[in-house]
Amino acid sequence: MTTPIMPKSDAADLIVAARIRQGLTWATIADKIDAPLVWTVAALLGKHPVPADKATAVVEMLGLGEGVAESLRQQPTRTPDEAAxxxxxxxxxxxxxxxxxxxxxxxxxxxxxxxxxxxxxxxxxxxxxxxxxxxxxxxxxxxxxxxxxx
Amino acid sequence: MTTPIMPKSDAADLIVAARIRQGLTWATIADKIDAPLVWTVAALLGKHPVPADKATAVVEMLGLGEGVAESLRQQPTRTPDEAAxxxxxxxxxxxxxxxxxxxxxxxxxxxxxxxxxxxxxxxxxxxxxxxxxxxxxxxxxxxxxxxxxx
Amino acid sequence: MTTPIMPKSDAADLIVAARIRQGLTWATIADKIDAPLVWTVAALLGKHPVPADKATAVVEMLGLGEGVAESLRQQPTRTPDEAAxxxxxxxxxxxxxxxxxxxxxxxxxxxxxxxxxxxxxxxxxxxxxxxxxxxxxxxxxxxxxxxxxx
Amino acid sequence: MTTPIMPKSDAADLIVAARIRQGLTWATIADKIDAPLVWTVAALLGKHPVPADKATAVVEMLGLGEGVAESLRQQPTRTPDEAAxxxxxxxxxxxxxxxxxxxxxxxxxxxxxxxxxxxxxxxxxxxxxxxxxxxxxxxxxxxxxxxxxx
Amino acid sequence: MTTPIMPKSDAADLIVAARIRQGLTWATIADKIDAPLVWTVAALLGKHPVPADKATAVVEMLGLGEGVAESLRQQPTRTPDEAAxxxxxxxxxxxxxxxxxxxxxxxxxxxxxxxxxxxxxxxxxxxxxxxxxxxxxxxxxxxxxxxxxx
Amino acid sequence: MTTPIMPKSDAADLIVAARIRQGLTWATIADKIDAPLVWTVAALLGKHPVPADKATAVVEMLGLGEGVAESLRQQPTRTPDEAAxxxxxxxxxxxxxxxxxxxxxxxxxxxxxxxxxxxxxxxxxxxxxxxxxxxxxxxxxxxxxxxxxx
Amino acid sequence: MTTPIMPKSDAADLIVAARIRQGLTWATIADKIDAPLVWTVAALLGKHPVPADKATAVVEMLGLGEGVAESLRQQPTRTPDEAAxxxxxxxxxxxxxxxxxxxxxxxxxxxxxxxxxxxxxxxxxxxxxxxxxxxxxxxxxxxxxxxxxx
Amino acid sequence: MTTPIMPKSDAADLIVAARIRQGLTWATIADKIDAPLVWTVAALLGKHPVPADKATAVVEMLGLGEGVAESLRQQPTRTPDEAAxxxxxxxxxxxxxxxxxxxxxxxxxxxxxxxxxxxxxxxxxxxxxxxxxxxxxxxxxxxxxxxxxx
Amino acid sequence: MTTPIMPKSDAADLIVAARIRQGLTWATIADKIDAPLVWTVAALLGKHPVPADKATAVVEMLGLGEGVAESLRQQPTRTPDEAAxxxxxxxxxxxxxxxxxxxxxxxxxxxxxxxxxxxxxxxxxxxxxxxxxxxxxxxxxxxxxxxxxx
Amino acid sequence: MTTPIMPKSDAADLIVAARIRQGLTWATIADKIDAPLVWTVAALLGKHPVPADKATAVVEMLGLGEGVAESLRQQPTRTPDEAAxxxxxxxxxxxxxxxxxxxxxxxxxxxxxxxxxxxxxxxxxxxxxxxxxxxxxxxxxxxxxxxxxx
Missing domain, CATH: 3.30.1160.10 (Cyanate lyase, C-terminal domain)
Structure with a gap:
C-alpha cells in the first residue's frame, strides 16, 4: 500500500527520542557520520536533505527504521517554527x-x-x-x- | 527655551550624512574614539549610549553640534526597525x-x-x-x- | 458509505511519495500526460483541476488509487501555504x-x-x-x- | 549647515514628477544612462545605489539638484512597501x-x-x-x- | 451514547462529495428544495441554518444520513475561512x-x-x-x- | 523649482472639500464629465487615472488648481485603506x-x-x-x- | 488508567448536542440549576467553573456522564475564539x-x-x-x- | 484659497481642549444641544455627523470657529483607534x-x-x-x- | 486662539529633557512631589493624570511652562508602545x-x-x-x- | 518499538488531572519534591526540565507512568501560549x-x-x-x- 513519506518533524522526534534514551550526544552522531556538528543537528531536525549513506548510518546507530532514513533523504521545505x-x-x-x-x-x-x-x-x-x-x-x-x- | 532632546534617529541621520560627505569610513571613526567597530556603528546608529568623551569626539570629528552629542549620550530604547x-x-x-x-x-x-x-x-x-x-x-x-x- | 473526497494535499503527498520511490522525475510525468512542466507540477500539488484522462494516467503510472484521481479532478481552492x-x-x-x-x-x-x-x-x-x-x-x-x- | 541626506523616496518623487512633466519615458532615461531598463527604474525608485556618473546624468537630464544625485548614490535599505x-x-x-x-x-x-x-x-x-x-x-x-x- | 453534533464543515464535505459523485449541480439541488441558488449553496456549505424539511430533502436526495441533516439544521457561527x-x-x-x-x-x-x-x-x-x-x-x-x- | 506631484489623497481631500462647500453631488460631477457614477467617485478619490479633459473639467467646475488636475491624471498605486x-x-x-x-x-x-x-x-x-x-x-x-x- | 480531564470545549459540544436533541432551552437549564441566564450559558460553554452541585444537576438533566461534570468544575483559561x-x-x-x-x-x-x-x-x-x-x-x-x- | 476640511480628530482635540479649559462637562454640552449623552460625546469625538444647528451651538458655546462646525457636520468614516x-x-x-x-x-x-x-x-x-x-x-x-x- | 492640549508624549519629552539637563534623578522628583517612585515616573511619562499641585510643582522644579502642567493633569488614554x-x-x-x-x-x-x-x-x-x-x-x-x- | 517522547503538554495534562482527582495542592507537590512553589508549577506545566529524582517523585506521588517522568526530564522549548x-x-x-x-x-x-x-x-x-x-x-x-x- 502506498503511504506518504514520514514528515521530517516525525523523523526528528524519533531521532531525538532514540538519541536521549541511548545517551548519545549530537557530537557523537556527527562524528559517526563524519559531518560538521551544526550541519548534522540541523539536518536531523529536518533542515537539510541527508545523503543516503549518512541517513542509513544514523538510523542504524539509533535503531530506527528505513522510514526514518527515507524521510531524512528528502528535500526539505525549510519553514521556521515561529513559536520557537x-x-x-x-x-x-x-x-x-x-x-x-x-x-x-x-x-x-x-x-x-x-x-x-x-x-x-x-x-x-x-x-x-x-x-x-x-x-x-x-x-x-x-x-x-x-x-x-x- | 526648553526643547526635547534630538531623537537618536535624527542624530544618526546627521552622522551618516557627515560621514559620507567627508569620505570617512566607520573604521576610521571607531579608531578615532578607540572603540570596537561593530559597537561604534551600533552606538552611532542609536543602539547604545555613548560615553561623553566619545560623543564629543565624534561630533567634533564630523563637525556636528552639541545637540547631536547630547542625543548620543542618552540611554536608548532599543526598538528594531521591523521594515529593515x-x-x-x-x-x-x-x-x-x-x-x-x-x-x-x-x-x-x-x-x-x-x-x-x-x-x-x-x-x-x-x-x-x-x-x-x-x-x-x-x-x-x-x-x-x-x-x-x- | 459516503466519504469525503480526499483532500488535495493528501493526494499530493501520495503522488510525491510514489514519484520518489519509483525514481520518476516530474519531467517524465509531464511528458507522460502531455502537459506543460510547471502546470503539471502545480496541478499535481493541488493548484489546478486535472482533466479526467490525465488524472487517470497519473494514478496508473504511479500505482495509486481512484481516490487520488478523484481528488485531482476537483476544482481547487488555491490557498498559499504562508509558512512555505x-x-x-x-x-x-x-x-x-x-x-x-x-x-x-x-x-x-x-x-x-x-x-x-x-x-x-x-x-x-x-x-x-x-x-x-x-x-x-x-x-x-x-x-x-x-x-x-x- | 549639516543636513541629512535626502531620503530616497523623496528623490524618487522628484524624479517621477520631472519625468512626467518633461514627457520622458523610463526607456529614454535608461538609454541616456546606458543601463538596463528594469534596473534603471528600480534604482531611480530607490532600490539600488546609482553610480556617480549615472546619478549626475539623471539629475542633469531632469533639471534636478545635486541633493537628488547625492541621494541616488547612497546604499539603500531595501524595504518593500507592504501597502503596494x-x-x-x-x-x-x-x-x-x-x-x-x-x-x-x-x-x-x-x-x-x-x-x-x-x-x-x-x-x-x-x-x-x-x-x-x-x-x-x-x-x-x-x-x-x-x-x-x- | 451522546455524541457531538457533526460540525458543519464535515457535513459540507459530505454534501460536496455526494453532489459530485452523483453528478448533480447546485442548481438542481436548489430547485429540489425550492430555495434561492446562492442561499442554497451558502447554507449547505454551513453559513445558514437549513429548515428541517429542506435539510431532510437534501440528505435524501444525496443519500446521506440523519447526522448530516441534524448538522444542517443548526444555527451556524459564521466564520470566514481567512485562507480562502x-x-x-x-x-x-x-x-x-x-x-x-x-x-x-x-x-x-x-x-x-x-x-x-x-x-x-x-x-x-x-x-x-x-x-x-x-x-x-x-x-x-x-x-x-x-x-x-x- | 521642482516639486513633487500632489499626492492623490491630497487632491481627493481638496475635491471633497470643494464639492461639499459648493453643494454639488457626485452625480452632478459625473454628469458634467460624462462618466459613470461609481467610476467617477473612485477616480476622484484616487483609484483611477483621470483623462486630461475630464481632469480639467473637474478642477474648473470646482475652482481648484492645475496641481489637482495633474495629480488626477497620474497612474495610481491602488492601496486599500485598511482602517476604512x-x-x-x-x-x-x-x-x-x-x-x-x-x-x-x-x-x-x-x-x-x-x-x-x-x-x-x-x-x-x-x-x-x-x-x-x-x-x-x-x-x-x-x-x-x-x-x-x- | 489516568486520562486527561475532558477539555471544556468538548464538554460544551456534548451539552449543546444533548440540549438540542432534548429540545431544552438555555432558560430551562438555568432555571433548573437556579443560576442567572447569561452566567449559565457562559459557564456551560466553558467560561466559568461550575459549582459541583450545579455541574451534577446539568449532566443528570442532560443524560451526560461524570466526565462532563468533572470538566465543568474546572477552573477555565478564558481564551476568546478569535474567529468567532x-x-x-x-x-x-x-x-x-x-x-x-x-x-x-x-x-x-x-x-x-x-x-x-x-x-x-x-x-x-x-x-x-x-x-x-x-x-x-x-x-x-x-x-x-x-x-x-x- | 481652497483648503481641506478640518479632520474630525483635529476638531475633537479642539473641542476637548475648550471643554476642559472652560470647565464644562459633557453632560452640560449634551443638554445644551438637546441630544442624548453618549451620542453627543461620540459625535463630538468624530463618530457621527452633527446636524448643522447642533454643530453651530457647540462651537458657539465653546468659542470655536466655523471650521470646527464644518468638520462636525461631515459624514465620518468610522475607524476604530486600535491602540485605544x-x-x-x-x-x-x-x-x-x-x-x-x-x-x-x-x-x-x-x-x-x-x-x-x-x-x-x-x-x-x-x-x-x-x-x-x-x-x-x-x-x-x-x-x-x-x-x-x- | 484655541489650541489643542499638548499631547502627553510631548510633555514627557520635555520633562525628560529638562530632567537630564538639570541632572535630576527621578527619585529627586518623586521626593519633591511626595509621591511613590514608580507612580511618579509612570505619571510623568503620561500614564496617570497628575494632581494639579503636583503638576505645578514638577513644571516649576524643571522650569517648564503651564502647557506642560495642563497636559499632565489630563486623563490619559493608556496605550502601550508596542515597539518598546x-x-x-x-x-x-x-x-x-x-x-x-x-x-x-x-x-x-x-x-x-x-x-x-x-x-x-x-x-x-x-x-x-x-x-x-x-x-x-x-x-x-x-x-x-x-x-x-x- | 521506538516512540517519540511524550510532549510536555500531554504530561502536564496528566499531572493536572491526577492532582485534581487526588485533591492535592500545588503547594503539597512542591513540598514533596522540596522545590520552590512557582518553579514547581512552571516546571510541571512544561517550562523547566525537572531533575530525575524530582520527576520520579512526582509521578510516584500522582500514580503516573515513567513516560511522564521521561517527558518532565527533557529540555523544554519555552513557547508562550499566545491565546492564554x-x-x-x-x-x-x-x-x-x-x-x-x-x-x-x-x-x-x-x-x-x-x-x-x-x-x-x-x-x-x-x-x-x-x-x-x-x-x-x-x-x-x-x-x-x-x-x-x-
Missing part, C-alpha cells in the same frame, strides 16, 4: 540581530560594497570559550559575499 | 537563524546545560576572509553563557 | 518582487497603459541556462495584458 | 507565486539539486509579446543557481 | 471592494444619508450575461438600507 | 463576502468552469430600489469571466 | 465598542474619575423589549467601578 | 465580550431566532448605580433585532 | 510572564479561588538587593484580589 | 507591564545603568497579603542585573 523563535535560548539571537543588524549591514557595505552574506553558501559553527568571568558561547556565521550583480 | 529586517543584507541573518536556530539551541544545551547565550554580556565582530571561491563575510557572536538559575 | 513562503528557495522570488515589483508596475503602465498582467490567462516556464560564472535559473512569467476597462 | 503589494498590477505577481511557488521549488531541486535561484546575482527583464488573443506581458527572472554548500 | 480569501476567484471580489469600497460609501451616503446597506436583510444573486467580448459574471448585492437611528 | 474597511458602511460588503464568497466561487465554477470574474475588465453600479419594507441598496458587480488558460 | 468575533451576531457588539468605546471612557471618567468598570465584579443581562418598529435586543453590562488606587 | 482598545477603561468592555460574546449569541438566537442586534438602529446609555459594595457602571446596549431575511 | 516592548530591558519582563504566567494563574486560583489580581487597585515597586553574585533587580507587583463575582 | 495571554488572570500582568514597563526601564537605568534584569538568573514568588480593603496578590520578580558589557 520566542524560546529564550533562540530569542537572544534574534534580539542580537534586532540590535546589531543595521550595524552589520553598514559594515558589510563598507568592506564589500553593495551585496549580502550568502545564507546558502554558508556554514555555522558553535564553540565554548573558557572565560574567568563565565564561559562563553561563540557562534560564527561564515557566508560567501555576493555582490548585487545584474 | 526584510532588507536582503539583513534578512539573510534572520534566515540563517530560521534554519539553524533550533540546532544552536540543541548544541547550547548539550554543551552548557539549560540556559542561554547572553545578548547583553555580548559582543559581535565582523571580518573578511579571503577565499579563492569568493571572499567571505565572517560574523562572530560571543556571549556569556547564563544558566537558568533560580 | 519563507522557504529560502521560494522566498527569493518574493524578495525579487519586493525589490522590483514597483519597477515592473511602472514599466507595464509605460508600455501598456493602465492595467495588469493577468495571472489567470498566464503561463510560467523554467529553464536552465549554462553560464561560465555558474548556471542560471531562468523563470518566465507570461500573462495577457488586461487594461482597466469599465 | 496589494496594488492589482503588483499583486498579480505575488498571486502567481502563491500558486506556482511550490512547483518552481520542486523543479529547481529536480534540475539543480538543493539550492536557490539567487536574487542578488540576478536580473529581470520585461517585454511585450504580440498575440492575436491580446498582447502579453513577459517578465523574465534570471538568477544564478546557488547550491547549499557548507 | 486569497483564492483568486474569491480574492477578486475583495480587490474590487478595496478599490471601490470608499466610492460605494460616498454614494450610499449621498443617496440615502448616514447608514448602511444591511448584510442581514440581504440577498445575493449571480448570473451569466452573454457578451461578444467574453461572457460576464454579474453579481448583485441587494440589502435594505438602515439609517443610523438612535 | 472597518467603517460599518464599508464593512457590510466585506461581511457579505465572508459569508457568501465560497458560495459565489462554487457557482462561478459550476456555470463557467475554472476561472475568475475579472476585477479589471469590470464595472460596478449602485442604485436605489424602492421597497415597502424599506428602500434597498442594490450594488452590481459585472466582470468578464476569465478562464484559467495556460 | 467576526460572526455577524457577535461582531455587532465589537463594532458598537469600536464606535462608542471612547465615548464610554470619557463618560466613566466624568462621572467616576480615573478608573474602570470591572469585568470581574460584573454581570450581564439580556432581554427582549417589544417595540412597534421591531422588537429590540437589550443587553446590560453592570460592573463595579474601580478607581486607580495606588 | 488596550486602554484599560475601554479594554474591559472588549474582555467582557471575549468572555460573554458566545453566550449572548446563543441567547439572541434562542429568543429571536437567526439574526443580529443592529448596531445601526441602536443606542447606548450609561449610568451610575449606587451600591453598598461600591457604586457600579451600568451600560445598556439597545438595538433592533434584525433577522436573516433573504 | 521589544527593548531588551522591557522585554525580559514580558518573557518572564510568557514563562511563568500560567504558573501564576494556577497559584492565584489555588490560593484565592477564581479571580484576578487587580491592575487598577495596584502598585509596583522596584528596589536593588545586594547579592554577592551580582546585585539584583527586585520588582514587586501588589494588587487587590478580585473574585469573579456575578 | 488574554485570559483575564494572566492578562492583568501584561496590562501592568504595558502601563509601567517604560517606568521600570527608566528606574533600572537610573539605579543600575545600562542593562537589564535577567529573566534567566531569576526567580518569582507569589504570596497573599491580608488587607482590610481586601486581601492582595503580591508577586515578586527577582533577577540579577546584567549590564551591557561588550
Amino acid at each position: 523563535t520566542s524560546d529564550p535560548t533562540i530569542y537572544r539571537f534574534y534580539e542580537a540581530l534586532d540590535v546589531y543588524g543595521p550595524a552589520l549591514k553598514e559594515l558589510i557595505h563598507e568592506e564589500f560594497g553593495d551585496g549580502i552574506m550568502s545564507a546558502i553558501n554558508f556554514k555555522v559553527d558553535i564553540s565554548r570559550r573558557a572565560d574567568p568571568g563565565g564561559d562563553r558561547v561563540v557562534v560564527t556565521f561564515d557566508g560567501k559575499f555576493l555582490d548585487y550583480n545584474w | 529586517t526584510s532588507d536582503p543584507t539583513i534578512y539573510r541573518f534572520y534566515e540563517a537563524l530560521d534554519v539553524y536556530g533550533p540546532a544552536l539551541k540543541e548544541l547550547i544545551h548539550e554543551e552548557f546545560g539549560d540556559g542561554i547565550m547572553s545578548a547583553i554580556n555580548f559582543k559581535v565582530d565582523i571580518s573578511r576572509r579571503a577565499d579563492p571561491g569568493g571572499d567571505r563575510v565572517v560574523v562572530t557572536f560571543d556571549g556569556k553563557f547564563l544558566d537558568y538559575n533560580w | 513562503t519563507s522557504d529560502p528557495t521560494i522566498y527569493r522570488f518574493y524578495e525579487a518582487l519586493d525589490v522590483y515589483g514597483p519597477a515592473l508596475k511602472e514599466l507595464i503602465h509605460e508600455e501598456f497603459g493602465d492595467g495588469i498582467m493577468s495571472a489567470i490567462n498566464f503561463k510560467v516556464d523554467i529553464s536552465r541556462r549554462a553560464d561560465p560564472g555558474g548556471d542560471r535559473v531562468v523563470v518566465t512569467f507570461d500573462g495577457k495584458f488586461l487594461d482597466y476597462n469599465w | 503589494t496589494s496594488d492589482p498590477t503588483i499583486y498579480r505577481f505575488y498571486e502567481a507565486l502563491d500558486v506556482y511557488g511550490p512547483a518552481l521549488k520542486e523543479l529547481i531541486h529536480e534540475e539543480f539539486g538543493d539550492g536557490i535561484m539567487s536574487a542578488i546575482n540576478f536580473k529581470v527583464d520585461i517585454s511585450r509579446r504580440a498575440d492575436p488573443g491580446g498582447d502579453r506581458v513577459v517578465v523574465t527572472f534570471d538568477g544564478k543557481f546557488l547550491d547549499y554548500n557548507w | 480569501t486569497s483564492d483568486p476567484t474569491i480574492y477578486r471580489f475583495y480587490e474590487a471592494l478595496d478599490v471601490y469600497g470608499p466610492a460605494l460609501k460616498e454614494l450610499i451616503h449621498e443617496e440615502f444619508g448616514d447608514g448602511i446597506m444591511s448584510a442581514i436583510n440581504f440577498k445575493v444573486d449571480i448570473s451569466r450575461r452573454a457578451d461578444p467580448g467574453g461572457d460576464r459574471v454579474v453579481v448583485t448585492f441587494d440589502g435594505k438600507f438602515l439609517d443610523y437611528n438612535w | 474597511t472597518s467603517d460599518p458602511t464599508i464593512y457590510r460588503f466585506y461581511e457579505a463576502l465572508d459569508v457568501y464568497g465560497p458560495a459565489l466561487k462554487e457557482l462561478i465554477h459550476e456555470e463557467f468552469g475554472d476561472g475568475i470574474m475579472s476585477a479589471i475588465n469590470f464595472k460596478v453600479d449602485i442604485s436605489r430600489r424602492a421597497d415597502p419594507g424599506g428602500d434597498r441598496v442594490v450594488v452590481t458587480f459585472d466582470g468578464k469571466f476569465l478562464d484559467y488558460n495556460w | 468575533t467576526s460572526d455577524p451576531t457577535i461582531y455587532r457588539f465589537y463594532e458598537a465598542l469600536d464606535v462608542y468605546g471612547p465615548a464610554l471612557k470619557e463618560l466613566i471618567h466624568e462621572e467616576f474619575g480615573d478608573g474602570i468598570m470591572s469585568a470581574i465584579n460584573f454581570k450581564v443581562d439580556i432581554s427582549r423589549r417589544a417595540d412597534p418598529g421591531g422588537d429590540r435586543v437589550v443587553v446590560t453590562f453592570d460592573g463595579k467601578f474601580l478607581d486607580y488606587n495606588w | 482598545t488596550s486602554d484599560p477603561t475601554i479594554y474591559r468592555f472588549y474582555e467582557a465580550l471575549d468572555v460573554y460574546g458566545p453566550a449572548l449569541k446563543e441567547l439572541i438566537h434562542e429568543e429571536f431566532g437567526d439574526g443580529i442586534m443592529s448596531a445601526i438602529n441602536f443606542k447606548v446609555d450609561i449610568s451610575r448605580r449606587a451600591d453598598p459594595g461600591g457604586d457600579r457602571v451600568v451600560v445598556t446596549f439597545d438595538g433592533k433585532f434584525l433577522d436573516y431575511n433573504w | 516592548t521589544s527593548d531588551p530591558t522591557i522585554y525580559r519582563f514580558y518573557e518572564a510572564l510568557d514563562v511563568y504566567g500560567p504558573a501564576l494563574k494556577e497559584l492565584i486560583h489555588e490560593e484565592f479561588g477564581d479571580g484576578i489580581m487587580s491592575a487598577i487597585n495596584f502598585k509596583v515597586d522596584i528596589s536593588r538587593r545586594a547579592d554577592p553574585g551580582g546585585d539584583r533587580v527586585v520588582v514587586t507587583f501588589d494588587g487587590k484580589f478580585l473574585d469573579y463575582n456575578w | 495571554t488574554s485570559d483575564p488572570t494572566i492578562y492583568r500582568f501584561y496590562e501592568a507591564l504595558d502601563v509601567y514597563g517604560p517606568a521600570l526601564k527608566e528606574l533600572i537605568h537610573e539605579e543600575f545603568g545600562d542593562g537589564i534584569m535577567s529573566a534567566i538568573n531569576f526567580k518569582v514568588d507569589i504570596s497573599r497579603r491580608a488587607d482590610p480593603g481586601g486581601d492582595r496578590v503580591v508577586v515578586t520578580f527577582d533577577g540579577k542585573f546584567l549590564d551591557y558589557n561588550w
